[in-house]
Amino acid sequence: MARDKIRIGCGAGFSDDRIPPGVEIVERGDLDYLAMECLAERTIARETLDRAKDPSKGYTPVLLERMEAIMPPALRRGVKIVTNMGAANPMGAARVLREHAPDWNCPDYSCAVVQGDEVTDIMRAHPELPLMEDGAPLESLLPRMASANAYLGADVVARGFATGADLVITGRVADPALFLGPMLHAFGWSYDDYQKLANGTLAGHLLECSGQLTGGCFADPGKKEVEDLAGLGYPLADVWADGRVEVSKTPGSGGRLDVATCTEQLLYEMHDPSAYITPDCVLDVSGVTFRQLEKDRVALNGARGKPRTATYKVVVGYFDGYMGSGEMGFAGVNAVARANLGIEVVKERLRRRGMVYEEMRVDLIGMNSLHANDADWAPEPYEVRLRIAARTTDKKAAEAVGAEVRSLHMQGPTGAGGGVNFGARQILAVKSVLIPREWVSPEIVMERAA
């Protein structure tokens, strides 16, 4: 039955996002749908490796903790959930939730799983595909490939809900599509009605980073105040069948939602505002306007939609060596000179041990670690912290970096303190290719209790 209006809330904007505001928006937001976006570009590669070690794993590691808090109140209130926490194993996620649901006093529920975003076999069959980053053939990455997933669109999310499911679990789906999907389903919008697809995609784009629409990433004391930032609430969208959208946030929560926060989030991770490419449409926000209707409520206007492209974007995760790092603090008179001596000592010790690095980076935290132009543009600080990070194909060389930094405690310049060895971690990098849509066949599979 087609609806006139629905309300969709955002319950998470990244995998380790804060859980309490997600519970709060379910309990106080009067929602019809809750979407949780928990899949960064490369996390799915990590989860693909987890699944290779244990076929029951491969979903987002925080799945159980988050769902234990969110699922019971959502199901009790009839709030339908969509999330990409299925990551590299959506069916595995659905099964483990079903195992735990009785312990959480969840009412009975129906769960649909979206499959088919995983395309590693297609990548192996097409080594000639050009990488979007540099045009080089995909071939060079294939021996090191860890994962490959196509960004699916809102149509598959809508198909998931069309089964009557209370819960739709996906792997890789474009972030805004998690929000557009419920609209397609609830209103029966045509998948070729680009004006409505644009409005819904814009709403999804604004909501998908949770608190970044409602005062997160915004406060600057004395300049840009945010009320009760500690109690920052998550955003929601009221969407009408005719495509009208207003955004707001959990009633009574902290934060702010106004034209300024909407404008910052509109352009977040956007390049050409007239061509934001999603699997569902090419969104043009160059004429978007925001109108404050009341406190913490803004109407969206002016989005335009152009036809979707004939391709899906695929993100390929691949191994790219190891990174090792460590830090050490220095304070007081001549602190910077002692830190610089420490850097030279570490570099020389690594060199004498025969360690080889592709790239090494040295920072003086407090002076130039983020983006300061040079140490000379700030007065010398009372204390400074050296950081050395290096990338290499040799795991032992990566491990040596932090170890040598930390040993400055006893074998470096005087007055060194607070050393940390961050150890070595394997680097999972990503690159992208485009593939024809018809190469991918997403399917909806129902998960049932055993």
Next chain:
Amino acid sequence: MSIRVYDIAHARAGDKGNTSNISVTAYSEEGWAVIHRELTPERVLAHFRHLTPGPVRRYELPQLRALNFVIENALGGGVTRSLAIDPHGKSLSALMLTINLPGHNEGVGTP
């Protein structure tokens, strides 16, 4: 006489691969006139030159009093393999706000 971007606008940085995008939104119409005229891609690139050779592209959204700068090669080789302490370049919005623009009339700051 000069004015900092910080005094007349706010900013947010996002990342995609090795490209940073930074939006700059003026608090007022007067501030918009200043950033629209003075905050050129060339000036931004000059301020970011220690981090990237560029290029820098600028998009304009006058109805929102906003500029969107797309700064290529700014993230140390890309988020996933960068050695930087801030591989996403989230803090680059603050660098944008430290740019000084040539002097103009007073009273274009926060209302």
